[in-house]
Amino acid sequence: MLEKIIGVSVTNVHFNTKNLEPGGLFIPIKGEQSDGHSYIEDAINNGAIATLWNSKIAIPSHLSDRIKFIEVEDTLKSFQTIANSYRKEVNPIVIGITGSNGKTTTKEILAAALSSNYQIHKNSGNYNNHLGVPLTLLTMPENTELCIVEMGMNHQGEISELTKIAEPDFAIITNIGESHIGHLGSRENIAKAKMEIIEGLTYKENILFDGDESLLSILNGYPIKDIHIKDLKQQENKITFNYLENNYVLPTFGLHNAKNSAFAIKLGEILSVDNEKIRQGLHKFRNANMRLEYKEKETNSFLLDCYNSSLTSLKSALNTFESIHTPKHKVAILGDIFELGNESISTHKEIGKITTMYSDFEFWFVGKGMSEAFAIAKDSNTAKYFNNTEALCDFVKKHSVSMQSKYFLLKASRGMSLEKVYENFN
Template sequence: MPNWTLNEITQAVNGKAMNTESIKPVSGVSFDTRTLSQGDLFIPLTAERNGHDFIQTAIDKGASAALWSDPVENAPDDIPVIKVKDTLKAFQSFAKYYLHDVSPKVIGITGSNGKTTTKDMVAAVSSFKYKTHKTDGNFNNHLGLPKTILDMDRDTEVIVLEMGMSEKGEIDTLSKIARPDIAVITMIGESHIEYLGSRDGIAEAKLEIVEGMDQGTLIYPGEEQLLYTRINNGWVDRKVKTIKTFGKTEGVDLFSTEIQTAMKQTIFKTNQKPDVACTLPIPGEYNVQNALAAILAGEALGVSTEDSYAQLSSFKLTKNRLEWLDGINGSTLLNDAYNASPSSMRAVLNYFKGIDVAGRKIIVLGDILELGAGAEAIHRDLHKRIDAGSFDEVILYGDLMHHLYEAMSEKTNASKIHFFSGDKNTLVSYLEKNLRSNDTVLFKSSFSTGMLEVVTKLRQQENV
């Protein structure tokens, strides 16, 4: 557990300490009083609401100190406060200071899909040789990344940081806080195309991950022309010393040669170890690409391929990613409802189509968000990925999924396809009445659709 003095924090954020008569050690940080623990430094952020308004709650819950950017006369006098111009920037500066102080190897991971899975894989590989700290859940933005840094123990040797974005410039900010030694780009898809305009714009935004580097290692999918062209034209030369590529065919440094998929695992071989198989405890051929990136990251850390294989065989995936659950009425649920993009939707549908199950195979799909003007066409085109003969029922939820419903209704037996919108209880009621023993149900949608609520209600209660 980290511990800091008030003076140390004050210097790190270039602030001015006040009310220092009673000083207690700081053992953590929190910008949300709902999760604040005794001994935390409270960071009142100003966004939709002014976090300074919750200072008394922070004090009551045992905060040791607080940053402060509101007028000094409004500051409490019964807790030390550090006056700063901007609490968010001070928070990020504190994270930069602590990262430099601990000085672990830093691995940054970004991409349109697969960030969290790759983060979990890289952390597993790294932990074979080093004490490793990683992003918790999806804490990958301008708040989550500095929080992850400040949560690490002082004896951490490697930190694995997921970097998410929705707009240009966000990865640049995160990279300059983290200063990665190793940067991984998983793939370029259509996520956040609403804000970035095109896959070209997405590729440029993802390459911002090198901006905080100093002659580090970049790992990326070498078959992605949007990245390859820019990198080959010198975009990263001043920041990157070593480049490693992964993919599906010859021409990259590491590629898969054989892949076998099953209901709950994936087995593959590579060009580097053609006679040795790696077994992943998760399904989906697309996850092999994430594993290849993790193996290359392991190489950069000095972890052998054999040891990486061993670590990958038992790595733990973050909750709500391809999570098999026991459902009501003897059904089985495959929960992948935390996030969605067109590419991840297509990939999981392709996987689900290929598995063998004992009973009916049902898919429940919710809206894919942040697609901008192309949202209607993208949802409609998903019908090309849904072979009606491979699924017993297709259940769609959300305004955008109505476009897929219309496209499928033209060619699919009406009894196989169902559409819901608005109140999710109607969807839940339908599934509660119709799910039966040996049914296998895939749930996939963007997080904001609330599909996780549906999954929770359909789980066997003793397992929730």
């Protein structure tokens, strides 16, 4: 099908030469730091047989017989246009997912829940931006029946661009939090940016959204509300809950994942998927790395939730941590939340106030922002403070032998690399 669009039969596509395989199509992208056109020889050496090429750049004469050059005005725009054309050729049911928190987890839950009924393709990792979304579409096997496309953003207008590339048949907005508030200025603006996803929908009512979020109340579609989720419990490494009079089990941590599951359950119902198959599919779910990921070392337990962080997701993580029944001493390690802009000091102070509500476990604060939280929490909890992740790692190296039979929660923004703390335990 791709040959029909670009005129060349290729077996794979990528904008990173390291990820190309023999028979591939190279997409050279001009970025802020480098220009992909400079890596054309690397692409050829890694097996590329064709490449998009900016028509304003001269084709290297010594390479003209080694690879097919497809000249275009803008390689990025052409990449996105080709992806949209290929999406139409394969013509699967496309589900677009956005939201401040829970996008990747909801994507994985949805894939598990519907796996018995469809050949499913989805974003790899967090390939959810202006490059990742078209790549997701172009790596879709021709027999794909349902494609799940996660869409991320930092600024207004970005979701609008992505949804027009993917043209989803259904869309999900998981929630509205504080992520990227430093760029967008307010939760109201974040909501507007997330709601751009409906611009690509053929039927604007085919949207599932957080029905408890007032900022989304203007939407017409399928609101998912907490009131319909009952008997919610965290039981060891799984959550159990009742949604719309049916019982479900999801093998993961995080009470908030019941609502993420409800999106998948409701969409399955809309698509006429048998409820028993949905229940069985949910049993297959495995959480992505560093998203409430459970690990053990010696006598210690760890809950790694350090892929990203926001005030909303931090509250959820603490509630989950509190709900876990264990004889081990609990320690919540909280690292800085990034991209808060002018809200950074007030948000980290708010975290300090929140931690005073938890008397059953100890808090360790890490990073410049968390110094604000520590200043408030230090008198109410058994608290420690570390300037950065490296300082905490040094502390762990020195004392890990004496720190046994503990249960650690690690929660921070990606840039804090808080998973290194786990790695430094013996």
